[in-house]
């Protein structure tokens with residue numbers, strides 16, 4: 001899928017988690033619902049850091065271009081080092097290491113750890129990165145073109161600052177789900193894991209599939225391209241994605257949001 005569909009599905013997934021959490025007796029305060037949806041929308045672009053034409057690889061100027069280079073090389077060497085006989089030969093790292101459940105969990109757990117040990121600035125950093133991505137993903141057209149990069153960064157920095165201020169207020173959710181002293185913002189890792197997984201599932205629906213299960217081997221493959229039967233797959237950016245999936249994500253997100261806030 002392309003950026004906007006990935007981001008929308010990420011946001012919708014978090015709103016769905018909000019509905020499930022409310023049903024399970026852990027209702028999210030509205031700032032957690034909002035910030036989680038934005039983080040998940042941003043995190044749903046992150047796995048494509050292995051592709052230099054992807055939004056995330058261009059979103060932070062030279063920093064992300066350099067990171068993309070490293071991630072691509074790392075992914076490719078991990079692919080070569082762990083492939084089994086059944087895995088095909090490939091020439092780059094796109095859709096390998098960063099498109100697995102293990103990567104999603106490591107990035108999410110790393111962010112939670114950073115939030116605990118890094119304090120306020122780490123939280124602001126995590127929010128800033130994901131706000132940039134959420135703006136790029138959700139406001140796709142408006143955020144195009146290199147001249148708007150600085151504006152996007154400013155908007156993301158301002159919203160990260162404001163949102164952190166709101167979350168910090170008692171009862172607003174800095175300690176949602178994890179409420180022992182010192183566990184503030186541990187939940188930030190959850191929308192990050194969710195966004196990455198939703199990205200992988202979205203990619204699995206496209207023609208080439210997605211090796212979500214790595215490193216768990218399946219038959220003669222360790223990088224098994226998970227996906228539905230061939231006839232049910234579509235091309236990234238096709239009409240199915242724009243005219244069917246994106247409206248569906250919006251409707252589901254709206255229902256999830258209403259349920260999470262106990263409106264329905």
Ligand SMILES: [Zn+2]
Nearest residue numbers: 047048099203
């Ligand atoms: Zn991808």
